[in-house]
Amino acid sequence: xxxxxxxxxxxxxxxxxxxxxxxxxxxxxxxxxxxxxxxxxxxxxxxxxxxxxxxxxxxxxxxxxxxxxxxxxxxxxxxxxxxxxxxxxxxxxxxxxxxxxxxxxxxxxxxxxxxxxxxxxxxxxxxxxxxxxxxxxxxxxxxxxxxxxxxxxxxxxxxxxxxxxxxxxxxxxxxxxxxxxxxxxxxxxxxxxxxxxxxxxxxxxxxxxxxxxxxxxxxxxxxxxxxxxxxxxxxxxxxxxxxxxxxxxxxxxxxxxxxxxxxxxxxxxxxxxxxxxxxxxxxxxxxxxxxxxxxxxxxxxxxxxxxxxxxxxxxxxxxxxxxxxxxxxxxxxxxxxxxxxxxxxxxxxxxxxxxxxxxxxxxxxxxxxxxxxxxxxxxxxxxxxxxxxxxxxxxxxxxxxxxxxxxxxxxxxxxxxxxxxxxxxxxxxxxxxxxxxxxxxxxxxxxxxxxxxxxxxxxxxxxxxxxxxxxxxxxxxxxxxxxxxxxxxxxxxxxxxx
Numbered sequence: 124x125x126x127x128x129x130x131x132x133x134x135x136x137x138x139x140x141x142x143x144x145x146x147x148x149x150x151x152x153x154x155x156x157x158x159x160x161x162x163x164x165x166x167x168x169x170x171x172x173x174x175x176x177x178x179x180x181x182x183x184x185x186x187x188x189x190x191x192x193x194x195x196x197x198x199x200x201x202x203x204x205x206x207x208x209x210x211x212x213x214x215x216x217x218x219x220x221x222x223x224x225x226x227x228x229x230x231x232x233x234x235x236x237x238x239x240x241x242x243x244x245x246x247x248x249x250x251x252x253x254x255x256x257x258x259x260x261x262x263x264x265x266x267x268x269x270x271x272x273x274x275x276x277x278x279x280x281x282x283x284x285x286x287x288x289x290x291x292x293x294x295x296x297x298x299x300x301x302x303x304x305x306x307x308x309x310x311x312x313x314x315x316x317x318x319x320x321x322x323x324x325x326x327x328x329x330x331x332x333x334x335x336x337x338x339x340x341x342x343x344x345x346x347x348x349x350x351x352x353x354x355x356x357x358x359x360x361x362x363x364x365x366x367x368x369x370x371x372x373x374x375x376x377x378x379x380x381x382x383x384x385x386x387x388x389x390x391x392x393x394x395x396x397x398x399x400x401x402x403x404x405x406x407x408x409x410x411x412x413x414x415x416x417x418x419x420x421x422x423x424x425x426x427x428x429x430x431x432x433x434x435x436x437x438x439x440x441x442x443x444x445x446x447x448x449x450x451x452x453x454x455x456x457x458x459x460x461x462x463x464x465x466x467x468x469x470x471x472x473x474x475x476x477x478x479x480x481x482x483x484x485x486x487x488x489x490x491x492x493x494x495x496x497x498x499x500x501x502x503x504x505x506x507x508x509x510x511x512x513x514x515x516x517x518x519x520x521x522x523x524x525x526x527x528x529x530x531x532x533x534x535x536x537x538x539x540x541x542x543x544x545x546x547x548x549x550x551x552x553x554x555x556x557x558x559x560x561x562x563x564x565x566x567x568x569x570x571x572x573x574x575x576x577x578x579x580x581x582x583x584x585x586x587x588x589x590x591x592x593x594x595x596x597x598x599x600x601x602x603x604x605x606x607x608x609x610x611x612x613x614x615x616x617x618x619x620x621x
Contacts, residue, residue, distance in 0.1 A: 149185070149266060149269060149271060149272060149275040152185065152266070154265065155262055155265050155266065156258070156261050156262065156265060158258075159257075159258030159259075159261050159262055160187075160258075160262060161242075162242060162254065162255065162258050163187040163188065163255065163258055163259065163262070164187060165238060165241050165242060166223070166226070166227075166238065166251075166255060167187060169230065169234050169237060169238050169241075170226045170230070170234075170563075171563065172234070173230060173231060173234040174562060174563050175226050175229040175230055175231075175234070175558070175559065175563065176226060176563035177222040177223075177225050177226055177548060177559070177563075178283075178561060178562070178563050178564055178565035178591055178593070178594060179222070179548060179561075179565065179591050179592050179593045179594075180192055180218050180219075180221075180222050180593065181196075181280070181281070181282045181283055181593075183215070183276060183279050183280050184279040184280075184281065185275075185279055186266070186275075186276060186279060187219075187259075187262070188216055188219050188258075188259035188260075188262045188263050189212070189215040189216055189218075189219050189263075189276065190215060190218045190219040190222055191215050191218065191280055191282070192218070192415075192593065192606065193282060193593070193604065193606050193607055193608055194415065194416040194417065194606075194608045195211055195214060195215060195218075196280060196282055197418075197608050197609070198211055198359060199211055199276075199277055199280065200277065204358070206358040207358045207359055208273050209358075210357055210358040210359055211359070212263075212267070212273070212276070214363075215276075216259065216260075216263055219259060220255075220256055220259060221545075223252070223255055223256075223259070224252055225545075225548050225549040225557075225559065227248050227251055227252050227255065228248060228549045228556065228557045229549055229552075229556060229557050229558050229559055230248075230556060231554065231556055232554050232555065232556065235248070235251075235556075238251075248556075283565075283593075283594070284602070285474075285583060285584075285594055285595070285596035285604060286582045286583060286596060286602050287582045287583070287584055288582065290579055290580065290581075290582040290583075290584070291580060291581070291582035293580075294579055294580020294581070294582070295580060296580050296581070296582060299580040299581070300494075300495075300580070300581070300599075300600045303578070303581060303599050303600055304495060304496060304600050307496055307599065307600070308496060310476075311496070311499055311501075314476075314478075314499075314501055314523065314525075315501055317501075317518075317523075317525040317526070318501040318502050318525065318526060322516065322526050322528055322532070323532070325516060325525055325526065327383050328383055328385040328438075328440075328518075328519040328520075329383055329384045329385030329386070329389065329519055330383075330384050330385075330535060331381055331382070331383055331384070331532065331533075331534040331535070332381075332382050332384050332390075332534055332535045332536065332537060333379055333380070333381050333382075333514075333532070333534040333535070333536040333537070334379065334380040334382060334391055334408050334410075334536075334537050334538075334539045335377075335379040335380075335512075335536060335537075335538060335539065336374060336377040336379075336410070336538070336539060336541060337538040337539060337540055337541075338374055338541070339374070340374050340375040340376075340377075341371070341374070341375075342371065342372075342375050344461075344462060347372070347375060347458075347461075347462035348460070348461045348462050350364075350368060350371070350372065350462075351425060351458070351460055351461075351462055352460065354368060355460070359423075360423070361416055361423050362414075362416070362425045364414070366543070369412070369414055369543070370541070370543075372427065373412040373427055373429075373541050374541060375509075376427055376456050376458075376464075376509060376513070377410065377412075377429065377512075377541055378429060378454055378456075378512065378513040378514065378515050379512055379513070379514045379515070380410075380431065380514075380515050380517060380539075381514055381515065381516045381517065381532055381534055382517050382519075383516075383517065383518050383519040384519065385438060385519040385520065386437070386438060386519075386520075387405060387434060388433055388434050388435040388436070388437045388438065388450070388520065389433065389519050389520065389522075390403075390405035390408070390433070390434075391403075391405070391408050391409065391410070391431045391432065391433060391539065392404045392405035392406070392407055392408060392409060392432065392433075392434070393407040393408075393409040393540075393542075394409075394411075394432050394547055394550065394560055395550065395551075396550055396551065396552050396553070396558060400568075400569050401448075401449060401560050401567065401568055401569050401570075402434065403432050403433060403434040403449070405434065407540065408537050408538065408539035408540070409431075409432075409539055409540045409541075409542055410429050410430065410431055410539050410540070410541055410542070411429070411430040411431075411432075411541075411542050411543065411544040411546070411547060412427060412428060412429050412430070412541055412542070412543065412544060413428050413430070413543065413544035413545070413592060414426065414427060414428070415428060415455075415592075415606055416608065417457060417607075417608045417609075417610065417611060418608045418609055418611065418612055419457060419459070419465050419466065419611050419612070419617065419621075420612070420617045420619075420621060421612065422459070422460075424457045424458060424459055424465055424466075425457070425458045426455050426456065426457045426458070427455070427456045427458070428453055428454070428455045428544070428592070429453065429454045429455075429456075430451060430452070430453045430472065430544060430547075431451055431452050432449065432450070432451040432472070433449070433450040433451060433522060434448070434449065434450075435447060435448050435449060435450055436449075436450035436520065436521065436522060437520055438519055438520025438521075439520065440518060440519055440520040440521040441520055441521035441522075444572065444573050444574050444576075444577060444587070445521075445572060445574065445587060446572075447570065447571065447572045447573075447587075448569055448570060449567060449569065449570040449589050450471070450472070450522050450589070451471065451472035451522075451589060452469060452470070452471055452472065452517070452522060452524070453469060453470050453471075453472055453595075453605075454467065454469045454515060455467065455468050455469065455605075456513070457611075459621075462509075463509070464482070464504060464508060464509055465481070465482065465485060465621055466479065466480070466481050466482075466504075466611060467479075467480040467481075467504055467513070467527065468480065469524055470595060470597055470605055471522065471523075472567075472589045472590060472595075473570075473572075473586075473587055473588060473589055473590060473595075474583075474590055474594075474595035474596050474597050474605060475587075475597070475599075476523060477499065477597040477598075477605070478499045478500070478501055478524065479498050479499065479500045479614070479615075480500065480501075480502055480503060480504045480527050481500070481503060481504060481615065482503065482504045482506070482621070483503035483504070483506075484618070484621075485617055485618055485621035486615055486616070486617060486618070487615075487616040487617060487618050488615075488616050489614065489615055489616075490613065490614055490615060490616060492601065492614070494600070494601075495598065495600040495601045496600070497614070498614035498615070502526070502527060504527065505527060505528055505529045507529045508529050511529035511530075512529065513527060513529065514527070514528050514529060514530075514531075514532070515527055516528070516532075544592065547559070547560050547561070548560075548561065548591075561590075561591040564584075564585075564594075565590055565591040565593065565594030566585050566588045566589070566590060566591070566594070567588060567589035567590065567591070570588045570589040571585065571587075571588050572586075572587030572588060573587075574586050574587030575587065578599065581599040581600065583596045583599070586599075592606065593606055
């Protein structure tokens with residue numbers, strides 16, 4: 124009897140049931156081009172062995188030429204038309220090629236030598252990518268001939284969950300979540316006190332410096348709407364933009380950061396490899412951007428994510444358990460089809476301290492969240508945005524947002540460069556190859572904190588560490604991801620027309 128009880132307990136701990144979910148097997152999987160299938164599998168093994176696998180996108184089991192994000196995953200399960208299915212699959216194929224290019228560039232020389240020995244070839248990186256691209260397309264074309272292809276892909280997608288049920292069970296989560304919820308509530312009250320202080324009276328520990336975009340926006344409102352519309356001529360009617368269009372739109376909405384600079388750790392900068400570790404070159408103020416898609420009132424919105432990095436979270440302001448090497452903020456601006464902001468939200472790059480700033484007239488009500496804190500809305504979006512540029516006031520050391528506003532403040536100023544976030548996933552390193560600032564589990568190398576000692580019952584591995592896009596767990600109590608397309612709709616009921 125005890126034996127069977129143990130089996131039941133193990134199944135409950137995994138929350139997977141005693142019967143494993145079986146993915147549907149593609150009928151033509153044995154007819155794939157053997158040499159191409161072998162090359163992609165060997166490349167995956169080498170990338171994993173040397174820790175250069177790209178974690179920003181989710182792999183699709185048994186389909187090595189496809190990767191997916193959470194938005195496409197939602198659409199994948201909702202799609203019935205053939206045109207939409209093919210469009211999603213083509214997007215997944217393009218995402219895989221993007222990730223594989225980074226993986227190949229990030230392979231150290233000895234990994235490339237090992238791959239050459241396995242394949243019997245002498246690959247240079249550009250040759251290897253060209254062959255990989257060709258093979259991925261051959262496998263894709265081979266598999267998509269079969270009528271069960273789409274359903275087999277759906278049954279094989281398993282996105283990464285940033286939460287561990289085992290950790291929560293061991294840590295007695297139902298009990299330990301109670302004090303964590305209380306502490307979260309108290310911290311939010313502290314933040315609310317900042318937002319209640321008149322902007323010009325917020326305390327300054329050092330010198331207030333305004334970091335603004337080096338290149339001014341060049342588009343008018345009608346041009347922004349036209350750009351989004353022209354990029355949405357596809358079966359899903361979602362914006363699919365060129366790199367040049369993304370850069371143009373990123374410039375259009377790039378915020379100004381009013382940073383309280385008390386020490387060097389308060390200066391934003393460019394991420395570089397230095398002496399085998401990640402460092403921040405503060406002589407080159409830089410903001411990184413990337414684009415995502417989400418749902419707002421069940422309508423697709425385009426999101427521009429602006430990411431800044433500091434050399435550390437230090438000084439007297441942050442709690443001791445949060446201090447350490449590297450820190451950062453992500454500001455996300457969500458736009459409707461006309462280029463009008465429908466939400467601004469933000470996180471620290473560990474995924475913590477998530478706050479929302481919706482337009483005040485867009486919210487019918489906040490939806491209550493049982494057994495955990497409701498969405499944190501310390502202020503509404505300034506009504507003059509986007510006619511006036513969004514400004515963000517940030518405190519020293521802890522790097523928490525204290526206000527969103529649009530009027531100018533007296534401050535010293537510095538320009539920053541806007542760069543694609545992709546560069547962080549393949550930074551110049553040494554020996555002729557690149558290396559991501561993230562490990563293959565989506566964690567920034569060298570950014571560990573002591574928080575896991577106290578917060579492991581919340582079930583987030585490496586809690587407190589800086590994280591890669593796609594890997595931001597944003598709630599200690601509950602389960603929620605920053606890139607969840609349904610995030611807004613779970614927390615708010617919006618008025619019609621927004």
